[in-house]
Amino acid sequence: MDRRQRKSREAIFKAFEELLKKRDFAHITVGEIIEKADVGRATFYAHFETKEFLLKELCGELFCHIFDAEENEHNHRHIFECKGEEPVFLHLFKHIRNNDNNLLSLLSSSNNEIFLGYFKENLIKLCESQLDLLKGRSAEKLPEDFKINHIASVFVEVLKWWIDTGLKESPETITEYFYMAL
Amino acid sequence: MDRRQRKSREAIFKAFEELLKKRDFAHITVGEIIEKADVGRATFYAHFETKEFLLKELCGELFCHIFDAEENEHNHRHIFECKGEEPVFLHLFKHIRNNDNNLLSLLSSSNNEIFLGYFKENLIKLCESQLDLLKGRSAEKLPEDFKINHIASVFVEVLKWWIDTGLKESPETITEYFYMAL
DNA sequence: ATAATATCGAACAGCAAGTTCGGTAACAAA
DNA sequence: TTTGTTACCGAACTTGCTGTTCGATATTAT
Numbered sequence: 168m169d170r171r172q173r174k175s176r177e178a179i180f181k182a183f184e185e186l187l188k189k190r191d192f193a194h195i196t197v198g199e200i201i202e203k204a205d206v207g208r209a210t211f212y213a214h215f216e217t218k219e220f221l222l223k224e225l226c227g228e229l230f231c232h233i234f235d236a237e238e239n240e241h242n243h244r245h246i247f248e249c250k251g252e253e254p255v256f257l258h259l260f261k262h263i264r265n266n267d268n269n270l271l272s273l274l275s276s277s278n279n280e281i282f283l284g285y286f287k288e289n290l291i292k293l294c295e296s297q298l299d300l301l302k303g304r305s306a307e308k309l310p311e312d313f314k315i316n317h318i319a320s321v322f323v324e325v326l327k328w329w330i331d332t333g334l335k336e337s338p339e340t341i342t343e344y345f346y347m348a349l
Numbered sequence: 350m351d352r353r354q355r356k357s358r359e360a361i362f363k364a365f366e367e368l369l370k371k372r373d374f375a376h377i378t379v380g381e382i383i384e385k386a387d388v389g390r391a392t393f394y395a396h397f398e399t400k401e402f403l404l405k406e407l408c409g410e411l412f413c414h415i416f417d418a419e420e421n422e423h424n425h426r427h428i429f430e431c432k433g434e435e436p437v438f439l440h441l442f443k444h445i446r447n448n449d450n451n452l453l454s455l456l457s458s459s460n461n462e463i464f465l466g467y468f469k470e471n472l473i474k475l476c477e478s479q480l481d482l483l484k485g486r487s488a489e490k491l492p493e494d495f496k497i498n499h500i501a502s503v504f505v506e507v508l509k510w511w512i513d514t515g516l517k518e519s520p521e522t523i524t525e526y527f528y529m530a531l
Numbered sequence: 532a533t534a535a536t537a538t539c540g541a542a543c544a545g546c547a548a549g550t551t552c553g554g555t556a557a558c559a560a561a
Numbered sequence: 562t563t564t565g566t567t568a569c570c571g572a573a574c575t576t577g578c579t580g581t582t583c584g585a586t587a588t589t590a591t
Contacts, residue, residue: 171557171568193375196547207570212549280462305529313510317530320506321499328498347487348499353537353588378578389539394580 176214178204180228183221184269188276192222226285229268234289255293256322256345260338263326275330283323290319300349321348358396360386362410365403366451370458374404408467411450416471437475438504438527442520445508457512465505472501482531503530 182203186195197218201211215221263271273282294315301307301314309317325345329336336344364385368377379400383393397403445453455464476497483489483496491499507527511518518526 169558169568175569197549198547207572208548209550209552209571210569213568217548280466284462309526309529312514313526313530316510317503317506321503324499324502324506328495332494344491344495347491348495351537351589357538379580380578389541391540391581391583392538395537399580 172214175204175206175210178206179211179214179221180225183225184273187278188272190277192218192278192281222281226282229270229273229282230285230289232268233262233270234293254342255297257338257342259322260326260329260341260345264334264338271330274326279327279330283327286326287319287323290322291315294318294322300346304349306349318349321345354396357386357388357392360388361393361396361403362407365407366455369460370454372459374400374460374463404463408464411452411455411464412467412471414450415444415452416475436524437479439520439524441504442508442511442523442527446516446520453512456508461509461512465509468508469501469505472504473497476500476504482528486531488531500531503527 179200182200183195185203186199195218197208197211200218200221201208204211215224263274266272270282273279274286297318298311298314300318301309306314306317322345325341325348329341361382364382365377367385368381377400379390379393382400382403383390386393397406445456448454452464455461456468479500480493480496482500483491488496488499504527507523507530511523
């Protein structure tokens, strides 16, 4: 890809992320984005059809980097590789509190619902391999798709509570809360 | 209140609800609302500052009728009074499937996240009196505000799943699912 | 009957979205 | 280095929606 294209694209993404931390998505204008990114109006529309497509692509990159990296080549370390023995949900809580990929900033903004929605979508794929978490609980006999959805839902809701109450607990403690709530 | 005012207000609410069933809130225009409601543009703005205020007032009326009626006088039967012995959550599931107050239509539309958000807000007040649902479970030792939030969250997520999968279960069954998932 | 007021309808300014186009600068390949 | 291509700029433009204004009309309450 042309270096100019890459530069413009990156500048737009970066400006957009900055704005998303501080303002509702609905109230962000293309004018603000291109001013902060310092690119021309026509350039923006050469890259993205609309504001909505920009958001979609941002989320795609964001969660692709976090969740889909496990299918990559061996030279690329992703979120689930770093400490193979730790429970995957503890990993997630740790990386989030670390603000990796700027995720915490976005989940803490007024746009949290948007990003939590994308987050849950990707989480569901992961939860299909975690059904044994419900072994021995009253929930064990529920329909499979209900259980998958339930695990992902509880994770997202615990995460939301954790962020809303100011990240007071350690990742280890909040992981325990998560298991207890399941 | 002037009869004219009441008529206009009702017409606007009704038109707005119809549109909300079929279209994203963000893409509904004031022009569409007043055309469907058959009122003048100035009239709309005499009643509501913006589209957003209209939505807020609609939700206020909607959930006030459902949740806050228990503080009313005795001659008004609300959602929690009709069958005093039934569990309150079963009541809720029943009334929702009944499409009382048009709630199911709104929760099934593309605007479901908006209404589920308001729904959860109101549900939390109710859940403060339902903490004994977690007695004897692993979740019993969690912080109180966590538990309240958890019960409301699971209810909303179960409700969402129920609607998304086409209301295939009876209210009784889905209530059991809810208790098993807690 | 009278005074108050809600409505209408049409026009208006303001703003943001998305398009167009000619000129300029950066790029990649020979 | 030269040449053809491509991305960018910037400014002007159309379009569509928002929210306001105002005089005229019809409805309401007293």
